[in-house]
Amino acid sequence: MALVLVLLAGWPRPDGEAPVPAPAERSPLAPQRPSPTPPAPSRSSALPTTPEDALSQALGEERVLLPSSVRVDRIEQDRTWVCAGEVMGLSAHLGGVPEPGAVFRWVWPAAAGQAELHPGPTLQWKAPPMAGKYPVRFQVCRDLGGRRVGVLAERALELEVRPCGEDAGQQQEPLHIGVTQRGPGTFTFQARYRGDEPVSTYTWDFGDDARSTTAEPSLTHTYALSGLSAQETRSFTVKLQARLERGLTLEATTFVLTRGQPAPSELPAVELQVSRWKPRAGGAGWQSDVVVRAPDGTDLTWERLERVFVPWQGEATLDTRAWRERVHVEEDLGHGGFRGHVTVSPSEAGPELKQILDFLYGRDAAGQEVVVSWSPFKREPPADSPQAPGPPPVKP
Numbered sequence: 001m002a003l004v005l006v007l008l009a010g011w012p013r014p015d016g017e018a019p020v021p022a023p024a025e026r027s028p029l030a031p032q033r034p035s036p037t038p039p040a041p042s043r044s045s046a047l048p049t050t051p052e053d054a055l056s057q058a059l060g061e062e063r064v065l066l067p068s069s070v071r072v073d074r075i076e077q078d079r080t081w082v083c084a085g086e087v088m089g090l091s092a093h094l095g096g097v098p099e100p101g102a103v104f105r106w107v108w109p110a111a112a113g114q115a116e117l118h119p120g121p122t123l124q125w126k127a128p129p130m131a132g133k134y135p136v137r138f139q140v141c142r143d144l145g146g147r148r149v150g151v152l153a154e155r156a157l158e159l160e161v162r163p164c165g166e167d168a169g170q171q172q173e174p175l176h177i178g179v180t181q182r183g184p185g186t187f188t189f190q191a192r193y194r195g196d197e198p199v200s201t202y203t204w205d206f207g208d209d210a211r212s213t214t215a216e217p218s219l220t221h222t223y224a225l226s227g228l229s230a231q232e233t234r235s236f237t238v239k240l241q242a243r244l245e246r247g248l249t250l251e252a253t254t255f256v257l258t259r260g261q262p263a264p265s266e267l268p269a270v271e272l273q274v275s276r277w278k279p280r281a282g283g284a285g286w287q288s289d290v291v292v293r294a295p296d297g298t299d300l301t302w303e304r305l306e307r308v309f310v311p312w313q314g315e316a317t318l319d320t321r322a323w324r325e326r327v328h329v330e331e332d333l334g335h336g337g338f339r340g341h342v343t344v345s346p347s348e349a350g351p352e353l354k355q356i357l358d359f360l361y362g363r364d365a366a367g368q369e370v371v372v373s374w375s376p377f378k379r380e381p382p383a384d385s386p387q388a389p390g391p392p393p394v395k396p
Helices: 051-059
Strands: 004-008 062-065 071-077 087-095 103-109 115-119 122-126 132-143 148-162 175-181 186-193 199-205 211-214 218-222 233-244 249-259 271-274 286-293 301-311 317-322 327-334 337-344 353-363 369-378
Touching: 051 062, 051 103, 051 115, 051 132, 051 148, 071 132, 071 148, 071 249, 087 132, 087 148, 087 233, 087 249, 103 122, 175 233, 175 249, 186 199, 186 233, 186 249, 211 218, 271 369, 286 327, 286 369, 337 369
Parallel strands: 062 148
Antiparallel strands: 004 369, 071 087, 087 122, 103 115, 103 132, 132 148, 175 186, 186 218, 199 211, 199 233, 233 249, 271 286, 286 337, 301 317, 301 353, 327 337, 353 369
């Protein structure tokens, strides 16, 4: 069983190829919604006057515009439109000088006057089931305390969602890019081509001025992390052209995110104890006992748990939930420490899976991100066949 302990300063990062996301989690910049029975506001302030006001009201925030040199230069999309119910990748690119403590986030309106929020400079946006035009807004913000959120820069765009037949969806496109993260700045890219005509060459643009042309559909690329502090992330747009033997060219786009690594001296002494997973009574899955103790002089606040499903072959997939949806706390040990357990249901551990990994994310008293990891399930290869090759862990 592998145990991993990582400290990252900054805000949550996206990993590798993101799967269809679960509903976006609340950011620390998105405070709890107001009580359903607040004092009645005056008529002049009851109704939002702009889309920005409407989003702030839905998030329970007070919006404050702040002067700043940072700007949102552009937002890139991995496709120009998306089918209803499918996923579009978005990546924001900044100019100017980012300010210390700035937070990147995406916000967009949801049903019944609500709003969705997702942190980070990239987003895997799941289109609603109905066709139409939908607004999404990227913001660079700063927490001003209480409900006040300072907006340093922002940019809005309108996404087109089309109705698609069963055989006409984006998933039926002939060319896609698969991504597997193999280290802090190292990624393996896989061209996924569906077609009868052979591909003669693959031309890759990695978004960092590096390019490559190959005859094989897969290659690995490493992005430079020098000069990148532990608080910084960088988003890169990866573009692929596949030239068919008769001259036709297909294109695909995806995004990857790199983050600076903290110095070893910055790692906190979080104590983690995990039992080997064991079957639950009545065939109800598997259980791992987890004990986390906070270091002296700090308080841990846990936010979310990412469960990574590693198959025998192919790419790992990710499921993100609020941490108490996955961790069943049995005893509070103080300062954010706890004794509890996690479970894996039979439906989660299908025969195609080699291993499941859990990554618990939180912050210490200084606001730095803390990550602890364990494996709640691992399947041994069949005795009568060699172990099928699987990808390495998707996190460094």
